[in-house]
Amino acid sequence: MKSLAAFLSTAVLAVSATGFSSAALALDVEAAKGLADQNNCMQCHGLRKDKDGPSFLSTADKYRNKASAVDEVIKHMTSGKDVKLADGTMEKHKVAKTMPANDAAQLKNLAQYILSIQPK
Numbered sequence: 248m249k250s251l252a253a254f255l256s257t258a259v260l261a262v263s264a265t266g267f268s269s270a271a272l273a274l275d276v277e278a279a280k281g282l283a284d285q286n287n288c289m290q291c292h293g294l295r296k297d298k299d300g301p302s303f304l305s306t307a308d309k310y311r312n313k314a315s316a317v318d319e320v321i322k323h324m325t326s327g328k329d330v331k332l333a334d335g336t337m338e339k340h341k342v343a344k345t346m347p348a349n350d351a352a353q354l355k356n357l358a359q360y361i362l363s364i365q366p367k
């Protein structure tokens with residue numbers, strides 16, 4: 248009987264955990280960092296430090312209070328437009344790869360993460 252109760256409470260926890268993540272409202276910081284790492288984004292972007300590209304903080308500042316911010320950042324990460332590196336060379340901006348490909352929720356989560364960076 249005791250183990251049945253334990254089983255039931257685990258099942259309830261599992262269901263509520265699934266319900267929470269499928270709502271997909273909360274920012275998943277670890278997933279965003281993981282995706283940025285897999286895509287080598289941090290090679291050119293610091294969280295708060297400019298490298299070849301602007302820091303994520305300066306992108307967050309640029310778009311602060313703009314309703315279209317998430318859409319514009321997603322567009323930037325997926326369109327492969329020409330960008331200028333610090334040494335003046337031009338190249339196509341990295342297109343963020345997700346598994347499965349072009350996963351809207353993962354791209355949105357990464358954009359929201361970038362836009363969430365606050366000054367220390």
Ligand code: HEC
Pocket residue numbers: 283286287288289290291292299300301306309319320323324329330331332333340341342343344357361
């Ligand atoms: C080879 C270097 C490089 C890599 C790798 C790179 N970026 Fe960039 N990124 C740049 C440069 C340079 C700019 C500046 C573009 C400009 O202002 O025209 C930029 C700009 C941006 C911006 C600002 C867009 C805006 O509208 O102001 C965002 C957001 C961004 N990158 C996200 C990412 C993400 C996410 C990744 C990984 C998927 C990534 N970058 C990988 C070089 C890079």
